[in-house]
Amino acid sequence: MNLFAVLKRVDFKNILKVIFIGLSRPHFIWPTIKATKDCIAISTKNYGKLHHKNGPANAFRHAFWNYLIAKRCFKWQQNKETVLAWAKKVTDWHEDSFPNKKLPREMDLHNNEVGRFIFEQNTDKSEQEVIELLKQMALESIKIDENSILSEYKNRMVHILEQ
Secondary structure, three states: OOHHHHHOOOOHHHHHHHHHHHHHOHHHHHHHHHHHHHHHHHHHHHHHHHHHOOOHHHHHHHHHHHHHHHHHHHOOOOOHHHHHHHHHHHHHHHHHHOOOOHHHHHHHHHHHHHHHHHHHHOOOOOHHHHHHHHHHHHHOOEEOOOOOOHHHHOOOOEEOOOO
């Protein structure tokens, strides 16, 4: 993943926004970039290119990304609320900067929240243990459509397409 190639796809307003986000917690920038790269690599290792679709593998990737950002930043600042707020801010920025259709966006935001919940509940577990937990949750993820009420699936992964 080339950071500059990704940022070239972002409009100026969102570039400024991410700069200000980064300046608010500069010590979290490197662990967030590393978590993002590792998340993509682990998702590809486990699911191939399926994690780029809107199925259970994508649900895994979004949840794991949020978990991993919080976990890696927690090593720098031992405050759950701070790292969870950071993970939300960064991943919400991503969803705003790389627009998606309504249902996939809602799905991504929901699965991001699941990942933060998993971090909050499993700070003592290893990353490998959480990978296994999230893989199982992905297998049990709920297929949704435009009529689904996502709040009914709190702390459960959701997906749109079958794999």
